[in-house]
Amino acid sequence: MRYTRKRTLFSILVFVIIAALIAGASRLGIGTTYSGIRIGYFEHSGWRSWSASYTLLDGSMRHALHPENPPETLHIDVATEEGSISVEITDAGGNVVFYEENIGTATFDVEVPGKVTVRVVGDRHKGSFSIGA
Helix, strand or coil: CHHHHHHHHHHHHHHHHHHHHHHHHHHHCCCEEEEEEEECCEEEECCCEEEEEEEEEEEEEEEEECCCCCCEEEEEEEEEEEEEEEEEEEECCCCEEEEECCCCCEEEEEEECCCEEEEEEEEEEEEEEEEEC
16 A cells, blocks of 8 residues: 555656746746647747747747847747738837738748747748748
8 A cells, every 4th residue: 555655746746846847947947838620730940039830720829039149139030832921029028019911922030139039920821831930
């Protein structure tokens, strides 16, 4: 019985530590969160840039970007073959710095004050995007 109790406590402890690491990574802006369908999806993401190309994006994604020398200008490139896509950039205070919806093939330059969160929402979108300095 002791062995089972120790195993259960160890399992709970491991679960709590993993949950704390995931929550901490998300809070620090490490990694990308996804919700939806991605088919033929290829991504390159880092601390200062984020790009992806895909056959289908239907849903939302979020990624934090950290400019090297704020304020910095982010260059946004979007290519649309089908469907629609929107891009929203918010600063650390939650203020919207940039928002554009139903973007065709277009480019934008946006000055950001520091760390920002980029949210991309695709509605059966086929194409690509690239966001970075």
